[in-house]
Amino acid sequence: xxxxxxxxxxxxxxxxxxxxxxxxxxxxxxxxxxxxxxxxxxxxxxxxxxxxxxxxxxxxxxxxxxxxxxxxxxxxxxxxxxxxxxxxxxxxxxxxxxxxxxxxxxxxxxxxxxxxxxxxxxxxxxxxxxxxxxxxxxxxxxxxxxxxxxxxxxxxxxxxxxxxxxxxxxxxxxxxxxxxxxxxxxxxxxxxxxxxxxxxxxxxxxxxxxxxxxxxxxxxxxxxxxxxxxxxxxxxxxxxxxxxxxxxxxxxxxxxxxxxxxxxxxxxxxxxxxxxxxxxxxxxxxxxxxxxxxxxxxxxxxxxxxxxxxxxxxxxxxxxxxxxxxxxxxxxxxxxxxxxxxxxxxxxxxxxxxxxxxxxxxxxxxxxxxxxxxxxxxxxxxxxxxxxxxxxxxxxxxxxxxxxxxxxxxxxxxxxxxxxxxxxxxxxxxxxxxxxxxxxxxxxxxxxxxxxxxxxxxxxxxxxxxxxxxxxxxxxxxxxxxxxxxxxxxxxxxxxxxxxxxxxxxxxxxxxxxxxxxxxxxxxxxxxxxxxxxxxxxxxxxxxxxxxxxxxxxxxxxxxxxxxxxxxxxxxxxxxxxxxxxxxxxxxx
Numbered sequence: 001x002x003x004x005x006x007x008x009x010x011x012x013x014x015x016x017x018x019x020x021x022x023x024x025x026x027x028x029x030x031x032x033x034x035x036x037x038x039x040x041x042x043x044x045x046x047x048x049x050x051x052x053x054x055x056x057x058x059x060x061x062x063x064x065x066x067x068x069x070x071x072x073x074x075x076x077x078x079x080x081x082x083x084x085x086x087x088x089x090x091x092x093x094x095x096x097x098x099x100x101x102x103x104x105x106x107x108x109x110x111x112x113x114x115x116x117x118x119x120x121x122x123x124x125x126x127x128x129x130x131x132x133x134x135x136x137x138x139x140x141x142x143x144x145x146x147x148x149x150x151x152x153x154x155x156x157x158x159x160x161x162x163x164x165x166x167x168x169x170x171x172x173x174x175x176x177x178x179x180x181x182x183x184x185x186x187x188x189x190x191x192x193x194x195x196x197x198x199x200x201x202x203x204x205x206x207x208x209x210x211x212x213x214x215x216x217x218x219x220x221x222x223x224x225x226x227x228x229x230x231x232x233x234x235x236x237x238x239x240x241x242x243x244x245x246x247x248x249x250x251x252x253x254x255x256x257x258x259x260x261x262x263x264x265x266x267x268x269x270x271x272x273x274x275x276x277x278x279x280x281x282x283x284x285x286x287x288x289x290x291x292x293x294x295x296x297x298x299x300x301x302x303x304x305x306x307x308x309x310x311x312x313x314x315x316x317x318x319x320x321x322x323x324x325x326x327x328x329x330x331x332x333x334x335x336x337x338x339x340x341x342x343x344x345x346x347x348x349x350x351x352x353x354x355x356x357x358x359x360x361x362x363x364x365x366x367x368x369x370x371x372x373x374x375x376x377x378x379x380x381x382x383x384x385x386x387x388x389x390x391x392x393x394x395x396x397x398x399x400x401x402x403x404x405x406x407x408x409x410x411x412x413x414x415x416x417x418x419x420x421x422x423x424x425x426x427x428x429x430x431x432x433x434x435x436x437x438x439x440x441x442x443x444x445x446x447x448x449x450x451x452x453x454x455x456x457x458x459x460x461x462x463x464x465x466x467x468x469x470x471x472x473x474x475x476x477x478x479x480x481x482x483x484x485x486x487x488x489x490x491x492x493x494x495x496x497x498x499x500x501x502x503x504x505x506x507x508x509x510x511x512x513x514x515x516x517x518x519x520x521x522x523x524x525x526x527x528x529x530x531x532x533x534x535x536x537x538x539x540x541x542x543x544x545x546x547x548x549x550x551x552x553x554x555x556x557x558x559x560x561x562x563x564x565x566x567x568x569x570x571x572x573x574x575x576x577x578x579x580x581x582x583x584x585x586x587x588x589x
Contacts, residue, residue: 007319008311015092015131022091026084030144033077036070038151041285043067045278052277081144089135093128100124100314106322109391110350118201122193123317127310130193134307142304145293152286160275163265163283167290170258177250188240190309195236199229240305255290262287324393327408334409334417338368338529339402339498341388346397348387356395357383358552365545367402370530372540372560374574375549381533384549385501388531389418401499419497423504425484433469435487442494452493456486456520482517489520499529537575546571 016023047063101124104112112120149171157164202225266280275283346361358380365371373381386392387399390406398405406414427435434440436449446469453462461483465471473479479487492500502521522542534540546563548556548570556563556570563571 007315008308011096011311011315011318012131012307015096015135016088018095019088019092022084022088026081026088027143029077029084030081031147033074033081034144034148034151036074036077037289038148038155040067040070040074041282041289042155043070044285045276045282047278048281049276049278086136089132092135093132096131096314097124097128100128100317103318103320107320108322108324108393109386110323111320116201116204118199118204119197121204122197122200123313126196127193127314130303130306130310131314134303149290149293152290156283156286159279159283160269163262163269163275166262166265167258167283167287170255170261170287171290173258174254177254188236188243189305190312192233192236192240193306193309193313195229195233199226199233202226202229255287258290259284259287324390324411326410327405328410329404329408329413330410331413331416333404334402334413334498337498338527339417340367340400341365341499341529341531342400342403343384343387344397344400346387346394346399348383348392348395350392356552358387358549361397361552361554363547363554363557365529365531367529368527369545370525370532370543372543372546373531373533373549374535374537374540374546374571379549380552381549382503383552385420385503385531385533388499388501389420390414416495417497418499418501419492419495420501420503421485421488421492425488427473427475427479427484427487429475430473431469432465432471432473435473436469436490436494438491444494448494452490455493455523456489458483458486458490485517486520489517489524492524497528499531500525502530502532502534504533504535 043063043066047060047067050060050063104120104124153164153168153171156167263280263284266275266283269275270277270280342365343361343363347356347359349356361384363371363384373384375381383392387394388401388406390399390411393407398407400406401409401414401418428439430439433446433449436442436452437444449469450462453459462468518539530543532540532543540546540560543560545558546556546560547554558569560571563569564575566572
């Protein structure tokens with residue numbers, strides 16, 4: 001994908017566009033504050049010249065009062081500007097977070113497979129935080145200081161063209177230094193954020209697999225990886241800091257030289273009678289004020305660089321178009337009730353250069369029937385469910401639900417009619433109610449939630465919760481495997497799907513717990529089309545048909561009872577092996 005010129009700049013402006021009125025108000029207050037600050041050196045010069053000229057005390061007090069009033073009001077208005085800029089920047093930042101999150105959810109699973117959770121957190125939160133800090137602490141100050149510098153140069157040129165020209169040259173030299181250093185520092189800041197993303201992503205993955213690391217003695221490797229990534233992050237941060245902070249020192253030296261030269265020129269012009277003492281003092285104050293804004297810009301350049309790097313990364317993410325997009329058809333395209341599922345000459349590979357996960361699949365699941373899918377690990381069983389739900393698009397052929405190609409349906413319509421229950425149940429750190437309704441995505445009353453929980457067999461568990469539906473869950477670890485699995489079935493009930501896909505939904509449960517799940521599963525599947533992927537053959541006792549998958553192909557398909565009775569069928573042989581293992585287990589027990 002070709003890079004669009006200046007995407008980060010457009011992203012920055014798009015963040016502020018909805019805040020136009022607020023930003024205009026903040027800028028108006030800022031301009032008033034800057035005007036008062038601009039007037040202060042001139043008032044100081046008038047006071048000094050008046051004192052030297054022997055003006056009356058009342059006149060001097062009046063000038064001093066104007067100076068104090070300008071200083072107090074300017075500071076008060078500056079506080080208003082700071083509050084307003086902080087308020088609008090965080091509103092804009094939260095809007096961008098939501099935009100990035102929504103876009104990430106639209107991207108296909110292949111994209112998410114290439115980006116770790118740590119990288120997504122860094123992009124959606126870390127980069128946006130850098131942008132918010134930029135807007136709140138830098139943007140208004142930078143813009144205000146630019147306006148202030150232009151105004152000061154204009155006043156200095158009005159006081160004396162020669163002294164003003166010297167200040168202009170100082171500003172040009174300082175600006176040149178800042179621009180050159182910014183060009184060198186932005187890539188370094190971007191490399192720093194990328195190194196941090198790698199560090200956080202790798203750390204998140206290691207913490208997620210903590211039990212496996214301990215069990216297999218891989219702790220030293222995890223620590224080694226932490227040292228390697230930390231070293232990369234430190235070196236990237238050191239280089240970025242050197243380039244970024246170095247700009248402050250160079251800019252300060254440049255403008256210090258300009259201030260000294262301005263003061264020297266002022267003394268020369270005063271000695272020739274071309275400037276008054278007050279005018280020399282005003283010019284010197286303007287030279288210092290010219291230095292201060294640029295020192296602030298240099299001091300805040302670090303945040304500016306982080307913001308540009310973050311905006312560039314965020315814009316690249318937003319520029320990544322999802323390959324799976326909504327079709328034109330809505331809910332009216334599908335009939336009510338159970339829906340037939342059909343795979344028509346389907347082939348699919350997870351990557352262009354990888355072997356197909358499934359190939360030449362031709363399979364039909366009539367409406368209301370139940371299909372059991374078995375096969376070795378990696379044979380392609382799970383892929384069938386993913387294609388039916390359109391988490392990936394087929395490479396060849398098509399998948400239809402209710403006679404409609406899934407690519408022709410809106411994704412919310414498809415996923416509203418197809419529910420998936422897997423062996424890995426994802427529960428959030430939130431209330432039981434929020435976990436069941438997916439944070440309010442489903443409009444369900446508390447009575448309905450309670451009824452569904454009792455329907456799946458969680459009556460005793462629910463009654464034991466002192467806060468009922470308001471009980472706070474601490475993720476999947478706060479429940480047993482059976483309780484978490486039953487909550488997954490409860491979610492499926494609330495969706496009221498037409499097609500249910502069970503992908504090893506009970507493979508991690510002990511036989512006793514599985515027996516409790518079976519009742520909920522049978523209740524869920526009643527009157528619905530089902531595709532049940534299983535390793536345990538007992539899970540498939542009640543299905544209508546069996547499909548045996550091997551190396552991505554359907555190698556056997558037929559009615560369950562017929563295949564079970566056929567001694568030469570693959571399914572029949574697997575049943576006999578399972579029966580022998582069951583007898584051995586009973587003898588051992």
